[in-house]
Amino acid sequence: MKTLFVSDLDGTLLRSDETLSQFTIDTINELMKKGMLFSYATARSLVTTKKVTKGLNSHIPLIVYNGTFVMDNETEEILIANYFDDGIKDVIFDLIKENIYPIVYSFIDGVEKFSYIPEKCSEGMKAFLDTRKGDKRTNEVETVEDLTLGKCFYITCIDEPEKLKPLSEKYKDKYRVIYSKDVYSEYQWLEIMPKSASKANAILQLKEKLGCDRIVSFGDGANDIDMFKISDEAYAVGNAIDELKNIATGVIESNNDDGVAKWLNENIKGFIGIGE
Template identity: 85%
Template sequence: MKTLFVSDLDGTLLRSDETLSQFTIDTINGLTEKGMLFSYATARSLVTAKKVTKGLNSHIPVIVYNGTFVMDNVTEEILIANYFDDGIYDVFCDLFKEGIYPIVYSYIDGIEKFSYIPEKCTEGMKVFLNTRKGDKRTNKVGTIEELTAGKCFYITCIDEPEKLEPFSKKYKDRYRVIYSKDVYSEFQWLEIMPKAASKANAILQLKERLGCDRIVSFGDGENDIDMFRISDEAYAVDNAVESLKKVATGIIGSNNDDGVAKWLRANMGRL
């Protein structure tokens, strides 16, 4: 039996300070050297995921942007991609009418960018963008036309719940929608992705690509529920939301207590 192990990053593998402990790094590196197939599935881009997982020797593809892309972790080649169709411009019009100006992730002239209008940023957006200072993907724009340019694949809105919640309900059947509070800042986020983009779909495709028989996953948030449902075993860290714990195989130690690494060290012998 060949098992694929997949972990969420923020709130699961990463500690609350957005770092990996040396214990987690050493444990996972040691097990992958012995043949364990370990990947991660994250809402982050590959750029920021690689920064926070520095030291982790993952040579198999990874899942980023909540399943929008599966990418080669070494060459950074996009192996599986999901993009919006032209209907997404109706969504932009809806958002703009309500005074919501999102961060828009697109490929512009073949280069990955995240675009935003500085004058329209909410406090939550400013906090998030401050963590991305120096990011080569940054694209400050001045007009709606520039904001929506390129081949769009991900939209992030950070605003007041009363403004965002109606859109989470309106578009939940048409697109992949995640409505949640940021694990670090507690600001309300609404993330919109192409319908086919999900951690579950990406993991199943990666499972087939690697020729694996089983999936064991780890997570902490509501956006991990679909991943848990397609897994043979799924473990929620102790700090996970209750909705995820309800669909988990079991509860393990928290992200700040190396829960994933300790579980892997204790259970690899039986898998």
């Protein structure tokens, strides 16, 4: 049987300092040489995914923006895409009315950008944007109308929980909503995506594209729950939230202890054609 292995990045494959250990890089590269089909499903963009996974040689498509896109890791072509309809403009204006100024991800004139109003940034947004200095997608704008330009596919709000929680409830039926704390900064995030976008949907599409029979996944957070539910086997790292551990096939070592790579190294021989 042909198995697709999929791992979350932040808090799962990546250590707490946003890096990969050499052991993880060497282990996964060696197993991929032997035929393992290994991909990532992450909230990150392809741009930042490539930065933090430097050294890994995955040649199959990657799932980014929490399943909004499936992209070719080599050509950077978008293979599967999910976009908002024009109704998302009303959501952006609604957020502003609540004094929440989002980061809006869009394709503007065919170029991927993330737009924001600098003087309206929350402390959490400033902290996040500091990690994206020099990013070619940066688009500082002056007005709310500017935030609505282009073909929108993702919205991020970083603010106080008491402001974000009611909005997560308001939009959860119409859109795909993830309400969680950032694994690195502990700031509260609200992420809004098209309803059709999810790690689960993207993985199932990738499974079909690659002709796989089974899915084995690894994760740590709330945005991995849907992925776990459609997996044949799903493993939570030791640092994962309890909600994910409760639905996992098993709990493995933490992200800082190379949990995913160790599990693969020890168990891959059970999958036909790999590690024999």
